[in-house]
Amino acid sequence: MSLPNHFELLATNGAARTGRLTTPHGVVRTPAFMPVGTAGAMKGMHWREVRDAGADIVLGNTYHLMLRPGAERIAALGGLQAFTGWNGPMLTDSGGFQVMSLSDLRKVSEKAVTFRSHIDGAKVELSPERSIEVQRLLGSDIAMQMDECVRLSPDRSNHSITDIERAMRLSLRWAERSKRAFESAPEGYMLFGIVQGGDIPEMRHISARELVDIGFHGYAIGGLAVGEPQSVMLAMIEETAPALPADRPRYLMGVGTPEDLLEAVARGIDMFDCVMPTRNGRHGMAFTRFGQINLRNARHADDPRPLDEESEWPSARNISRAYLHHLVRSGETLGAMLLSEINVAYYQHLMQGMRDAIASGTFETFQNKTRAGWAKGDIPPR
Incomplete structure (x- = not known):
């Protein structure tokens, strides 16, 4: 019926x-x-x-x-x-x-x-x-x-x-x-x-x-x-x-x-649904247009740059990698909180990008550009 x-x-x-x-x-x-x-x-x-x-x-x-x-x-x-x-x-x-x-x-x-x-x-x-x-x-x-x-x-x-x-x-x-x-x-x-x-x-x-x-x-x-x-x-x-x-x-x-x-x-x-954005955030991982970034890595310890200076989400755009690295390595709850919100925001940004691309008939172009960003990887270390 x-x-x-x-x-x-x-x-x-x-x-x-x-x-x-x-x-x-x-x-x-x-x-x-x-x-x-x-x-x-x-x-x-x-x-x-x-x-x-x-x-x-x-x-x-x-x-x-x-x-x-x-x-x-x-x-x-x-x-x-x-x-x-x-x-x-x-x-x-x-x-x-x-x-x-x-x-x-x-x-x-x-x-x-x-x-x-x-x-x-x-x-x-x-x-x-x-x-x-x-x-x-x-x-x-x-x-x-x-x-x-x-x-x-x-x-x-x-x-x-x-x-x-x-x-x-x-x-x-x-x-x-x-x-x-x-x-x-x-x-x-x-x-x-x-x-x-x-x-x-x-x-x-x-x-x-x-x-x-x-x-x-x-x-x-x-x-x-x-x-x-x-x-x-x-x-x-x-x-x-x-x-x-x-x-x-x-x-x-x-x-x-x-x-x-x-x-x-x-x-x-x-x-879709998945625990990955918040679970990975609690383990020091960030999802970005560069792919996944592990904030536990020592390369971030002295880096004053944000995760993504072009991100629409304030925590990804304004908080330094050095501070996120410190929070994660110190086991501070704030680190898990910030990375969880950054990840959820990235997922939602990705979905909005897909909705816009489908509506405009440019989904394949969006796919290729997104994959290219992930393949290129993170910005070079300082």
């Missing part, structure tokens, strides 16, 4: 697309990168900085929030937006990926996933119905179906075709249950289906086709960026994206590096 469409496709350039997704809490410009606020907070950043950096939408983590502080408590406090102070759109994942990462503590059945809480060891059951209930209690603008994700590896040492097909088929049955559980959601809120199938094109085709038959507001490509080479990820996008409706948003889950985003947008992807 077809669901209302809240996505407007504004322009295309090759397979790349730019559009507008309207949610109850605001409009999301696509392609969009969603910073990850795992437990209802952006590590090292205030929400106003996330908004000022250019983010329209952020991601919250169902697994972590249901365990602490609890979905019912958040609902009683007015939902995620009221609870956290973020006044824009939010997407919540289903919790399936986090449960996958607890492989030693979980049991998967047709009914649900049963696992032990990493907080207190309590036994928890997460079914498609409970996952949707939790996401509705949280009040996210976009909810995700419950799915099972199989971790991939370059040599298939930890997965098999049988494992991938079983998880894909189970995810399709859970997709139907998730949709039924979502039927009572207020108008304007959305549910996305998730394409699974590992690194097997045929499985991806089956999953995409059957999800489209079920009908969702949007479609995600899941089960990638979980150990496979980038070439495999891009090949699976090429297999999957054309099988999804052109008038619905396409979301690549858990991705990725700036290069990943550029390549995936070129293949028709509209939405």
Whole structure:
């Protein structure tokens, strides 16, 4: 059954697309990168900085929030937006990926996933119905179906075709249950289906086709960026994206590096999320138009120049490399905070550049210029 469409496709350039997704809490410009606020907070950043950096939408983590502080408590406090102070759109994942990462503590059945809480060891059951209930209690603008994700590896040492097909088929049955559980959601809120199938094109085709038959507001490509080479990820996008409706948003889950985003947008992807900007920032790494820069390196110790004197973000334009190096090497919290905001701002700047280039029909030129900047590398040391 077809669901209302809240996505407007504004322009295309090759397979790349730019559009507008309207949610109850605001409009999301696509392609969009969603910073990850795992437990209802952006590590090292205030929400106003996330908004000022250019983010329209952020991601919250169902697994972590249901365990602490609890979905019912958040609902009683007015939902995620009221609870956290973020006044824009939010997407919540289903919790399936986090449960996958607890492989030693979980049991998967047709009914649900049963696992032990990493907080207190309590036994928890997460079914498609409970996952949707939790996401509705949280009040996210976009909810995700419950799915099972199989971790991939370059040599298939930890997965098999049988494992991938079983998880894909189970995810399709859970997709139907998730949709039924979502039927009572207020108008304007959305549910996305998730394409699974590992690194097997045929499985991806089956999953995409059957999800489209079920009908969702949007479609995600899941089960990638979980150990496979980038070439495999891009090949699976090429297999999957054309099988999804052109008038619905396409979301690549858990991705990725700036290069990943550029390549995936070129293949028709509209939405992304990843912890990389803030996680790498906490480890002394900055994302810039010169590529990644490691502020731990001694070459920065006496350098009064900023990371990028042409950056639109004040911290990247005004703070010296020497000071950032000092903060990182000293373990000062401020260093992690500054690099996190610099990285989130760079990601948003990259997305805005892609949106503008698609709208003007110059995406290939933008790609080439961006790649050339990364390939050239950082400015010479002093």
